[in-house]
Amino acid sequence: MAPTFSPLYQQIKVLITQSLESGEWKPGELIPSEVELGQRYKVSQGTVRKAIDELAAENIVVRRQGRGTFVATHYESQSQFRFLRLKPDEKAKQRATNHFVSFKHIKADTNIAKSLGLNEGESVVYISRVKSFNDTPVILEDIWLPNAIFEGLTEEMLVEYKGPLYGLFEKEFETRMIRAQETIKAIAADDNLSELLKIKKGTPLLQVDRISFTYGDRPVEFRRGWYLTEHYHYWNELN
Amino acid sequence: MAPTFSPLYQQIKVLITQSLESGEWKPGELIPSEVELGQRYKVSQGTVRKAIDELAAENIVVRRQGRGTFVATHYESQSQFRFLRLKPDEKAKQRATNHFVSFKHIKADTNIAKSLGLNEGESVVYISRVKSFNDTPVILEDIWLPNAIFEGLTEEMLVEYKGPLYGLFEKEFETRMIRAQETIKAIAADDNLSELLKIKKGTPLLQVDRISFTYGDRPVEFRRGWYLTEHYHYWNELN
DNA sequence: AAGTGGTCTAGACCACTTT
DNA sequence: AAGTGGTCTAGACCACTTC
Numbered sequence: 001m002a003p004t005f006s007p008l009y010q011q012i013k014v015l016i017t018q019s020l021e022s023g024e025w026k027p028g029e030l031i032p033s034e035v036e037l038g039q040r041y042k043v044s045q046g047t048v049r050k051a052i053d054e055l056a057a058e059n060i061v062v063r064r065q066g067r068g069t070f071v072a073t074h075y076e077s078q079s080q081f082r083f084l085r086l087k088p089d090e091k092a093k094q095r096a097t098n099h100f101v102s103f104k105h106i107k108a109d110t111n112i113a114k115s116l117g118l119n120e121g122e123s124v125v126y127i128s129r130v131k132s133f134n135d136t137p138v139i140l141e142d143i144w145l146p147n148a149i150f151e152g153l154t155e156e157m158l159v160e161y162k163g164p165l166y167g168l169f170e171k172e173f174e175t176r177m178i179r180a181q182e183t184i185k186a187i188a189a190d191d192n193l194s195e196l197l198k199i200k201k202g203t204p205l206l207q208v209d210r211i212s213f214t215y216g217d218r219p220v221e222f223r224r225g226w227y228l229t230e231h232y233h234y235w236n237e238l239n
Numbered sequence: 240m241a242p243t244f245s246p247l248y249q250q251i252k253v254l255i256t257q258s259l260e261s262g263e264w265k266p267g268e269l270i271p272s273e274v275e276l277g278q279r280y281k282v283s284q285g286t287v288r289k290a291i292d293e294l295a296a297e298n299i300v301v302r303r304q305g306r307g308t309f310v311a312t313h314y315e316s317q318s319q320f321r322f323l324r325l326k327p328d329e330k331a332k333q334r335a336t337n338h339f340v341s342f343k344h345i346k347a348d349t350n351i352a353k354s355l356g357l358n359e360g361e362s363v364v365y366i367s368r369v370k371s372f373n374d375t376p377v378i379l380e381d382i383w384l385p386n387a388i389f390e391g392l393t394e395e396m397l398v399e400y401k402g403p404l405y406g407l408f409e410k411e412f413e414t415r416m417i418r419a420q421e422t423i424k425a426i427a428a429d430d431n432l433s434e435l436l437k438i439k440k441g442t443p444l445l446q447v448d449r450i451s452f453t454y455g456d457r458p459v460e461f462r463r464g465w466y467l468t469e470h471y472h473y474w475n476e477l478n
Numbered sequence: 479a480a481g482t483g484g485t486c487t488a489g490a491c492c493a494c495t496t497t
Numbered sequence: 498a499a500g501t502g503g504t505c506t507a508g509a510c511c512a513c514t515t516c
Contacts, residue, residue, distance in 0.1 A: 065495080
């Protein structure tokens with residue numbers, strides 16, 4: 001086997017990630033200073049710095065000058081809308097409300113299993129909800145979660161919890177979403193969609209499939225959302 | 240006025256960007272080594288390195304170990320699909336062909352002028368084309384360009400040029416697109432769209448508006464594309 | 479062999495926050 | 498005043514490419 005080479009700072013990055021994953025430092029908490037980590041891993045402060053630089057670029061960790069480096073969370077307003085790319089065409093105050101349509105435990109079908117890296121038939125939590133802005137339905141979202149990770153999740157928790165779902169996942173299930181990939185298609189509303197979103201059948205909708213990943217590129221959520229884009233748009237930056 | 244503070248490496252970054260913008264180093268060319276630039280700007284090599292690191296992260300420049308740092312281009316296969324996010328559902332060989340529907344000079348309306356940072360009524364080049372994969376129409380794209388920058392662009396140049404349009408812009412008009420922003424909506428095909436894409440009226444389509452920017456965040460292209468997503472999808476990564 | 483970017487270190491000083 | 502991250506420097510060595 002070839003001697004697998006990897007720069008020191010990458011190795012340090014892996015070690016830090018492992019500590020994050022194991023829960024040694026929880027979301028919102030301060031991690032040790034660069035000097036301390038350098039002593040711990042027996043490397044210079046500059047090497048730790050480079051490792052943390054990359055974690056900061058990936059939004060896994062947040063630097064604050066003079067205070068220290070913190071584990072990123074889904075509570076911060078900063079990262080609040082990182083995963084919701086739908087924006088109103090005209091800027092206006094949006095009062096968001098959620099209405100839960102369905103909550104049950106089901107067996108993963110082929111597609112869900114594949115997306116979540118499970119075996120077909122494994123137990124998953126299925127959630128369906130309508131998100132409204134100013135009391136007008138705009139998004140219908142179906143969500144599938146591996147039951148193995150989200151054991152104990154109840155409809156009451158969903159209803160009572162304020163703020164983004166990812167905050168709940170983080171707080172109650174120690175599962176942090178750090179990355180996601182989406183595929184987008186344009187489709188026509190069917191009977192079910194038209195009823196739930198209170199629109200005419202055949203109305204064009206954005207269908208957004210999202211797989212969210214936690215540490216180690218492990219998929220932990222599959223979401224299929226339908227976005228009404230009459231007064232909203234999906235926003236993207238290409239760099 | 241407060242003493243506007245800016246780190247040295249940011250100032251160096253601006254200086255390098257200015258040289259790129261002025262054409263001192265053209266797309267595909269090698270820029271001076273870090274040591275040389277350090278001597279030129281009277282700073283250490285490490286400071287130049289940090290400036291170039293950021294330019295590399297923004298895809299403005301490409302590092303190649305042992306060779307040097309090159310100005311990024313739209314010819315490289317690497318950056319070939321940076322701005323085209325439509326991918327086939329099933330991986331397969333895609334033979335792409337373009338059919339030009341329209342080419343003319345017009346006056347910018349309010350929306351175009353606003354998008355391109357022009358005054359209403361200023362002259363713009365208008366291009367309309369259909370992109371097909373394996374002879375099936377998939378994308379209709381309307382493109383508006385400021386005539387002031389793309390003076391001399393002819394339909395013949397478009398037809399004859401092989402490769403991405405951005406390559407032509409770069410080569411013939413010294414205009415490099417380095418960043419873009421998109422807004423996406425789902426709409427139903429109207430008469431014109433259904434005719435050009437050979438689909439039924441009312442078929443759901445992705446409508447993708449894109450403003451492309453060159454150095455200094457100057458907008459230089461407005462594009463409105465309609466994507467057929469029956470067998471294709473828009474792909475996005477959220478980090 | 480020479481030149482380039484890539485990594486690593488060590489030390490200095492600055493800017494910001496907290497005590 | 499003490500501690501943190503942010504900047505800057507200088508020097509060493511490594512990996513890769515070209516001559």
